Amino acid sequence: xxxxxxxxxxxxxxxxxxxxxxxxxxxxxxxxxxxxxxxxxxxxxxxxxxxxxxxxxxxxxxxxxxxxxxxxxxxxxxxxxxxxxxxxxxxxxxxxxxxxxxxxxxxxxxxxxxxxxxxxxxxxxxxxxxxxxxxxxxxxxxxxxxxxxxxxxxxxxxxxxxxxxxxxxxxxxxxxxxxxxxxxxxxxxxxxxxxxxxxxxxxxxxxxxxxxxxxxxxxxxxxxxxxxxxxxxxxxxxxxxxxxxxxxxxxxxxxxxxxxxx
Amino acid sequence: xxxxxxxxxxxxxxxxxxxxxxxxxxxxxxxxxxxxxxxxxxxxxxxxxxxxxxxxxxxxxxxxxxxxxxxxxxxxxxxxxxxxxxxxxxxxxxxxxxxxxxxxxxxxxxxxxxxxxxxxxxxxxxxxxxxxxxxxxxxxxxxxxxxxxxxxxxxxxxxxxxxxxxxxxxxxxxxxxxxxxxxxxxxxxxxxxxxxxxxxxxxxxxxxxxxxxxxxxxxxxxxxxxxxxxxxxxxxxxxxxxxxxxxxxxxxxxxxxxxxxxxxxxxxxxxxxxxxxxxxxxxxxxxxxxxxxxxxxxxx
Numbered sequence: 012x013x014x015x016x017x018x019x020x021x022x023x024x025x026x027x028x029x030x031x032x033x034x035x036x037x038x039x040x041x042x043x044x045x046x047x048x049x050x051x052x053x054x055x056x057x058x059x060x061x062x063x064x065x066x067x068x069x070x071x072x073x074x075x076x077x078x079x080x081x082x083x084x085x086x087x088x089x090x091x092x093x094x095x096x097x098x099x100x101x102x103x104x105x106x107x108x109x110x111x112x113x114x115x116x117x118x119x120x121x122x123x124x125x126x127x128x129x130x131x132x133x134x135x136x137x138x139x140x141x142x143x144x145x146x147x148x149x150x151x152x153x154x155x156x157x158x159x160x161x162x163x164x165x166x167x168x169x170x171x172x173x174x175x176x177x178x179x180x181x182x183x184x185x186x187x188x189x190x191x192x193x194x195x196x197x198x199x200x201x202x203x204x205x206x207x208x209x210x211x212x213x214x215x216x217x218x219x220x221x222x223x224x225x226x227x228x229x230x231x232x233x234x235x236x237x238x239x240x241x242x243x244x245x246x247x248x249x250x251x252x253x254x255x256x257x258x259x260x261x262x263x264x265x266x267x268x269x270x271x272x273x
Numbered sequence: 274x275x276x277x278x279x280x281x282x283x284x285x286x287x288x289x290x291x292x293x294x295x296x297x298x299x300x301x302x303x304x305x306x307x308x309x310x311x312x313x314x315x316x317x318x319x320x321x322x323x324x325x326x327x328x329x330x331x332x333x334x335x336x337x338x339x340x341x342x343x344x345x346x347x348x349x350x351x352x353x354x355x356x357x358x359x360x361x362x363x364x365x366x367x368x369x370x371x372x373x374x375x376x377x378x379x380x381x382x383x384x385x386x387x388x389x390x391x392x393x394x395x396x397x398x399x400x401x402x403x404x405x406x407x408x409x410x411x412x413x414x415x416x417x418x419x420x421x422x423x424x425x426x427x428x429x430x431x432x433x434x435x436x437x438x439x440x441x442x443x444x445x446x447x448x449x450x451x452x453x454x455x456x457x458x459x460x461x462x463x464x465x466x467x468x469x470x471x472x473x474x475x476x477x478x479x480x481x482x483x484x485x486x487x488x489x490x491x492x493x494x495x496x497x498x499x500x501x502x503x504x505x506x507x508x509x510x511x512x513x514x515x516x517x518x519x520x521x522x523x524x525x526x527x528x529x530x531x532x533x534x535x536x537x538x539x540x541x542x543x544x545x546x547x548x549x550x551x552x553x554x555x556x557x558x559x560x561x562x563x564x565x566x567x568x569x570x571x572x573x
Contacts, residue, residue: 080469095471104466107567108484117480121471141295151568154302156295169470187298193291 029173029205030056030079030096035088036230037074048074050230051088056205058172063208063216063223065259067267071231072209076177079207096173096207097166101181103158105150111161112137112146118168136164139198156187160194167202176208180215189247192218196243213256213263218247223259227266235262349535357539366519370540374505374520375547377433381440382501389445389497393452393490398478407453410446418443418504422511431514436505443504444497451493455486487563495556502548521547 037049048071056062064072077083080098105114115133140160180188210216216223220239227234241251342348361367395402421442429435467481509522521544528536564570
């Protein structure tokens with residue numbers, strides 16, 4: 012934690028946060044009255060920082076991401092981001108009526124990029140996710156991993172400083188997921204984006220992040236944070252990754268166990 | 274210096290490895306879809322309906338030949354009907370009949386499209402409008418549009434505007450309802466993805482909702498055309514007048530008054546063929562193109 016803060020402090024002095032979540036609570040109307048999903052969450056993401064949000068089901072991690080994305084309003088507290096963040100979902104959410112390239116161009120168009128520049132920019136982004144030549148491909152012609160990479164390119168096309176990812180690799184097979192971890196790490200380091208990545212996979216969280224935030228469930232609260240200073244590129248099977256994962260898993264299990272006790 | 278060089282070389286190597294790995298995965302996981310060969314299409318798509326039509330003709334001719342039905346005023350022979358086609362052709366009237374009806378039908382359908390589309394969007398997107406007229410609109414679909422012919426004649430008289438009014442009353446609800454159900458079936462994920470990209474309000478409607486709703490909208494158009502054509506025929510049969518020209522409906526009615534069963538058959542046949550032809554030439558290719566380009570036309 013201390014290292015992360017120190018780092019954030021010396022990277023920037025003017026732009027303080029890619030996202031600042033202050034005392035955010037969220038409740039939904041449920042069958043048993045108002046149900047508190049997120050309880051007093053305070054969390055900052057520094058510019059260029061990679062943070063994973065980890066938690067069991069019902070911890071409200073996707074809810075929190077929706078709030079940061081501006082798709083929903085918090086019941087209490089405030090969220091500030093620098094511009095509109097880009098959001099990637101578990102499903103690729105690419106539009107099937109457009110080709111891969113046109114999907115990216117739509118994001119460019121909605122952000123106001125001039126027509127003449129869109130094609131080049133889209134090709135450039137496809138090259139960044141190593142899908143050169145996929146411009147004219149329809150979504151259904153792409154494999155699961157390729158679709159998520161196009162989705163990543165489309166998210167990057169929004170030119171946001173913050174990329175929100177909601178379990179984007181959960182539906183992929185293990186081999187593809189592993190490759191996409193490497194890919195995401197590479198792109199994150201090249202683009203210097205801030206990333207807030209939601210997952211329930213502890214190893215994935217440790218493999219990717221500079222900081223892992225564990226949320227407790229029902230209601231979601233920040234239970235614990237870890238700074239991960241294992242140097243990148245990491246591998247999911249690295250001993251250091253495994254050791255930290257064991258520690259975090261222990262905590263996570265403790266959080267889950269509490270719910271069986273009442 | 275040397276150590277940094279090795280390190281960057283290793284990094285390059287690493288990234289090269291990843292690129293190769295990824296290319297391999299992509300190649301392994303990509304499915305290739307292509308169109309089936311022409312021969313297969315002919316055998317699977319064209320042959321069965323041709324067989325069916327031939328079968329019907331054979332049964333029809335058999336009924337005449339074996340004198341099962343021995344009354345040309347009840348059932349004319351296929352030859353008689355063909356003779357009627359030739360007569361109309363030689364008098365140069367055949368295309369006149371067809372064109373009179375088709376031009377009315379298509380113009381009426383286009384008008385219905387222009388009215389039905391914004392109406393459908395309003396019902397789908399504005400909650401108050403949906404609550405107010407949504408049920409009426411879907412109820413109207415089950416009202417046979419023939420029911421509109423008498424009031425239309427009374428309101429507008431025996432003229433083309435009455436025909437168009439009947440077509441509109443038949444087709445507008447179908448088109449609007451098709452669009453509404455298309456919009457209702459848009460996956461919420463697309464809307465959320467659109468919103469995070471800044472496609473809200475009218476921009477969201479144009480870039481996300483409309484294209485996503487296109488399959489449902491097309492189904493509505495197809496049904497709208499069927500309804501236009503039906504209502505037009507009903508209108509032409511009921512409200513024939515010399516000033517209106519002879520369309521297929523009037524041809525049918527003329528056949529009835531002249532007790533010429535072969536003319537009646539000719540008219541019915543032409544009505545059927547035009548209905549099928551418009552569907553085959555316009556709507557089916559459009560629908561298939563939309564579905565195929567979205568990967569929704571998968572062969573099992």
